[in-house]
Amino acid sequence: MMPRSRAADPPRDRKGALKTLWRLIRPRWAQAASLSLLLTLTAALGQVFPQFVRLVIDDLIPRGEGRLLLLVGAGMLLFYLLTAALGYAAMYFSYAFTQRVISEVRLEAYGKLLRLPLARFTSERSGSLVSRVVSDVNALETMIQSGASRLLGQLFSVVFVLAVLFATDWVLALVALAIVFAMAFFTGVYQGPLRESARRIRSRVGELTATATEAIGNIGVVKSFANEGLEYRRFERDNDRYVAGNLERRKQVGLMEALVGLSADLGLAAVLVLGGWLVVQRGLTVGELSAFLLYLGNLIGPVRSVMFFNNALQAGLAALERVDELLHDRPEQEGGRTAVPHGGLSFHGVTFRYPGGGAPALRGLSFTVAPGQTVALVGPSGAGKSTVAKLVSRLYDPDEGEILLGGFDLRTYALSALRGRVAVVPQEPTLFSGSVLDNIRYAKPEAADDEVREAARLANAEAFILGLPQGFDTEIGERGVKLSGGQKQRVAIARAILKEAAVLILDEATSSLDTESEAVIQDALAGLFERRSRVTTLIIAHRLSTVLGADAILVLNNGQLVERGTHRELVARRGLYWALQRLAQEDGRRRAEVLGD
Numbered sequence: 001m002m003p004r005s006r007a008a009d010p011p012r013d014r015k016g017a018l019k020t021l022w023r024l025i026r027p028r029w030a031q032a033a034s035l036s037l038l039l040t041l042t043a044a045l046g047q048v049f050p051q052f053v054r055l056v057i058d059d060l061i062p063r064g065e066g067r068l069l070l071l072v073g074a075g076m077l078l079f080y081l082l083t084a085a086l087g088y089a090a091m092y093f094s095y096a097f098t099q100r101v102i103s104e105v106r107l108e109a110y111g112k113l114l115r116l117p118l119a120r121f122t123s124e125r126s127g128s129l130v131s132r133v134v135s136d137v138n139a140l141e142t143m144i145q146s147g148a149s150r151l152l153g154q155l156f157s158v159v160f161v162l163a164v165l166f167a168t169d170w171v172l173a174l175v176a177l178a179i180v181f182a183m184a185f186f187t188g189v190y191q192g193p194l195r196e197s198a199r200r201i202r203s204r205v206g207e208l209t210a211t212a213t214e215a216i217g218n219i220g221v222v223k224s225f226a227n228e229g230l231e232y233r234r235f236e237r238d239n240d241r242y243v244a245g246n247l248e249r250r251k252q253v254g255l256m257e258a259l260v261g262l263s264a265d266l267g268l269a270a271v272l273v274l275g276g277w278l279v280v281q282r283g284l285t286v287g288e289l290s291a292f293l294l295y296l297g298n299l300i301g302p303v304r305s306v307m308f309f310n311n312a313l314q315a316g317l318a319a320l321e322r323v324d325e326l327l328h329d330r331p332e333q334e335g336g337r338t339a340v341p342h343g344g345l346s347f348h349g350v351t352f353r354y355p356g357g358g359a360p361a362l363r364g365l366s367f368t369v370a371p372g373q374t375v376a377l378v379g380p381s382g383a384g385k386s387t388v389a390k391l392v393s394r395l396y397d398p399d400e401g402e403i404l405l406g407g408f409d410l411r412t413y414a415l416s417a418l419r420g421r422v423a424v425v426p427q428e429p430t431l432f433s434g435s436v437l438d439n440i441r442y443a444k445p446e447a448a449d450d451e452v453r454e455a456a457r458l459a460n461a462e463a464f465i466l467g468l469p470q471g472f473d474t475e476i477g478e479r480g481v482k483l484s485g486g487q488k489q490r491v492a493i494a495r496a497i498l499k500e501a502a503v504l505i506l507d508e509a510t511s512s513l514d515t516e517s518e519a520v521i522q523d524a525l526a527g528l529f530e531r532r533s534r535v536t537t538l539i540i541a542h543r544l545s546t547v548l549g550a551d552a553i554l555v556l557n558n559g560q561l562v563e564r565g566t567h568r569e570l571v572a573r574r575g576l577y578w579a580l581q582r583l584a585q586e587d588g589r590r591r592a593e594v595l596g597d
């Protein structure tokens with residue numbers, strides 16, 4: 001028996017996030033480095049102005065060089081035009097670089113999200129999962145952008161200026177080095193708390209997104225219970241937590257910046273005092289001390305930027321950790337078999353418990369449906385009928401036992417191949433935004449228009465579709481025309497007809513269909529069976545008519561198979577099936593009486 005796949009790996013940490021960051025940057029490190037140097041160069045070009053001033057004041061004016069002055073003016077014009085163009089190009093390309101990296105991560109994360117096992121979507125709210133792909137990925141922007149545009153240049157300046165300082169006066173340079181260490185020390189002290197608060201903020205963004213997504217995704221229900229106020233308060237609570245997280249972080253950032261700033265200021269004062277002493281006692285010149293102090297100023301600026309980059313780095317890494325966890329989440333496990341035969345379906349000792357759920361939904365279930373046969377599953381609510389359907393589509397895998405299709409374990413098939421051959425008509429079909437044509441074609445994206453129309457005809461859906469404002473091109477789904485329960489079912493049946501299914505699973509609608517629609521649906525199903533006579537079919541049956549047409553009836557109770565046989569055999573047994581049928585008949589009689597009145 002195959003091992004059950006784990007729902008999720010343990011949470012990944014900063015090391016994992018750093019590795020992922022390096023994987024993303026590595027192929028483009030040369031590009032990032034040259035962009036950063038180019039930006040530094042353009043910034044350095046800005047420092048040339050004092051030289052122009054010196055040239056004009058000290059040279060040209062005293063010599064009365066009017067024409068040369070014009071020439072210098074023209075030179076400055078060219079120089080600044082070039083500087084502006086370089087600055088623009090470097091800034092744009094570093095931005096484009098950041099966007100490319102981020103867009104790649106976003107696509108990779110979304111691709112991964114789509115391939116996570118269904119169970120993963122119950123361990124985290126879907127809005128929070130979406131926030132990992134959208135807002136966490138967006139939160140990487142500042143880190144990558146400032147890293148790509150400034151970091152390298154600033155590190156370069158720090159090393160360069162330190163070298164100049166040591167060449168000027170090594171005693172004072174040691175003090176300067178101590179300043180850098182003090183600044184780094186306070187940055188280091190706040191590294192952990194900043195990372196923690198950044199993590200909290202990211203997870204609160206996830207909660208905030210999830211709360212809004214759930215309410216807006218179910219806005220009809222919210223409105224029908226007039227619960228806009230309740231939902232508003234839920235969002236307000238999450239929003240308050242998010243704001244509190246941001247304020248807490250701001251306090252830490254403020255303290256860190258203050259301590260880093262204090263180190264720099266006290267360091268400058270120390271250099272001034274020590275330098276003054278050196279001038280008095282050791283013959284250091286005033287000019288040397290002034291130059292040293294100016295250089296020190298040039299050192300502290302870039303060191304501060306590097307330290308404050310740490311802030312962006314921690315926020316970015318906290319976001320990247322969440323993205324990284326998603327990227328390393330285990331996808332659905334699958335086999336390599338791509339040919340799924342028309343064959344029998346069998347359950348062997350299948351036991352299954354929903355992740356996080358209590359009692360097993362299925363217990364040691366065994367049954368076989370011969371190729372091309374139709375089996376009806378009946379049983380009281382909660383017996384496990386829909387669970388059987390979910391396991392056949394491999395939305396979940398059994399904890400124990402195995403399910404074979406055409407003689408092979410379902411887990412040996414490639415998922416897309418398997419799901420491409422298992423057609424499900426659910427009780428409440430889902431429609432997506434798009435035309436009717438697109439919605440039916442969802443079952444087989446490569447199907448030609450004619451094929452789709454033929455499927456709709458066989459599903460008894462053509463007449464109502466042609467009655468819609470733009471026929472097959474009518475927009476349905478979230479922003480379009482709303483379809484009735486029966487119409488949705490026929491769209492779902494048309495989808496199933498379109499598929500080259502080896503197994504058909506039909507979850508009959510229990511309610512919401514009047515007798516007329518029910519007849520139409522039965523006709524539609526007849527179309528489905530006519531087209532797919534060799535299909536192995538599993539029906540979660542709620543109607544006598546369907547049960548009578550089945551080759552065998554399986555009665556489930558409490559996740560176990562309690563009876564099996566034909567309608568006649570099961571009625572003769574006077575067991576659970578007989579009791580359920582009697583209940584259904586009584587219910588039918590009462591409804592007929594009410595309608596008769």
Ligand SMILES: Nc1ncnc2c1ncn2[C@@H]1O[C@H](COP(=O)(O)OP(=O)(O)OP(=O)(O)O)[C@@H](O)[C@H]1O
Nearest residue numbers: 354355357361379380381382383384385386387388
């Ligand atoms: N996603 C889920 N997570 C946890 N438990 C679940 C989940 N879906 C179903 N269950 C539980 O599994 C058991 C079997 O449910 P299942 O939906 O298969 O019953 P059913 O026979 O199809 O019922 P019905 O006729 O009412 O649709 C029930 O106890 C149910 O509460």
